Amino acid sequence: MTLTLTTTFYNISLFSNMAESKQSDEALMLAFQSGNHRAFEILIRRHQNGVYNFIYRFLGNPQTTEEVFQEVFIKIHRAAEKYLPNGKFTTWLYTIVRNQCVDTFRRQKLRETLSLDARNEVTDASLGDMIAGDETPPDELASANEIEDILNYALDQLNPEQKEVFLMREKRGFKFEEIANITGASVNTVKSRMRYALEGLRKILKQSKYRELLEERD
Amino acid sequence: MSKESTPNEKDQKNQEALLDYIYSEMSLNEEASFKQELETNPALKSELKTYLHLRNLSQQHLPEQKVPPRLTKSLLAELGLRRPWYEAFAKTFMRPALAGACVLAIAITVGYQFRNQGVVEIAQPNPKTMESPLNSFDSEPDLSDLVPTAVASREPEWRVSRQPKLRGFASRQPITLASVGSSVESQPRMPFQVNDDIGQLKQESDLALAHFYYTQGLRLRAMGEHEDAARHFGLAVKKYPTYELKYQVFAQRVDSLFAAEKYEQAQKELAWLGHVSPSLAESVKQRWIQ
DSSP, X not given: OHHHHHHHHHHHHHHHHHHHHHSOXXXXXXXXXXXXXXXXXXXXXXXXHHHXXXXXXXXXXXXXXXXXXXXXXXXXXXXXXXXXXXXXXXXXXXXXXXXXXXXXXXXXXXXXXXXXXXXXXXXXXXXXXXXXOSSSOOHHHHHOOSHHHHHHHHHHHSOHHHHHHHIXXXXXXXXXXXXXHHHTOOHHHHHHHHHHHHHHHHHHHHHSTTGGGGSOOO | OOOOOOHHHHHHHHHHHHHHHHTTOSOHHHHHHHHHHHHHOHHHHHHHHHHHHHHHHXXXXXXXXXXXXXXXXXXXXXXXXXXXXXXXXXHHTTSHHHHHHHHHHHXXXXXXXXXXXXXXXXXXXXXXXXXSOGGGSSSOOOOGGGHHHHHHTOOXXXXXXXXXXXXXXXXXXXXXXXXXXXXXXXXXXXXXXXXXXHHHHHHHHHHHHHHHHHHHHHHHHHTTOHHHHHHHHHHHHHHOTTOTTHHHHHHHHHHHHHHTTOHHHHHHHHHHHHHHOHHHHHHHHHHHOO
């Protein structure tokens, strides 16, 4: 009796989970709109790694990544009522993710600028004045031992528009047209940003000790 | 009139096509014509190779990070999406090893319960009918006629090693699926519950065998096989001293010996019966001794 009940319970929970996990994002979002909270949890679990990685690579700071990650899903949770299944859910999701990242990035840059512009009371020079120009490879690049460090450094050197296009196309697998919808730019502009992003990465890798990895081997 | 593209415009188009080609966003026709262009444009081909290397590098060396579980947990809590207890319980069963262990534990528990319910209560000697213990004689009854049949009616041996070897039980370690059926241990160490059970089963089988000899004796007696009947009654008494009806069986044996005309042996055993159960001895006496 106990065994039968356990097995039945196990099967029911297993099949209900399987059925829910096979639903499309849009169906789950509509289910959440009609009061199924479990549907939203499935959406979170389905997309959390992608969203987390995008934010992490875009901002490059684990602590800020966690804050933005939470903010993004809270925003989506609050905005769920306004969601219309006209397009793909992921387009809507990454529009919010991207906007949140860009906002945070700008705030970070503003803080850094203010900090660099602050004058030293003794020398009367700003920190920005003391930083070397970018003709020679920076120390960070010269001392980087891992390709990942170099790639992260190279990504940091891209402007946010190029970086977001590169991450969406390369790491999240969006098509150029979808990226255009997310960013609100034209497809040609997106492609142009992608080209600049690739060119920027190539340029920095060529300055590193891994330059041979980009050269022809055949 | 078709407008011819300038070298710059052509270069721009090639660059766009290059991205479409790298990311497989081209139709088959576009792809075929771009491949032709690649054959005639070594600079474009070289650029393609560089970008492909760059893609490989970013795919291999920018690994995907996993969301820390505590972050998901705190997010779900923040959104009020914590799992109810029954879903957390069900989630436990999603892990095959845990599910297997739980099912095994439940099966063992239920199995023991059913077996204990089905067991016939072990017969204990009734203090009222037990006048004195059988072993309290100065000397034991002879029952020498049992010797030849004792070998033939050897009782079954209880081999503990035939029991399943549940290593986790004996060492009080957690039971895992891997521990079931393992034959690593040469000597099975049974838990005390199992030993108790085996003891109980032995008692039950003793009772059943004693009863078998008794009924067999009665059957033979009814068929007129008095000597064989006496031997069977004797086996029940001698081999199973805890048998509740041992005095009645002993009385039947004495009665059968008289019937088989083995008066000397019968008289001797009747005297012993008189020591342990005077009332039964009296009834036998009344039948055979006037």
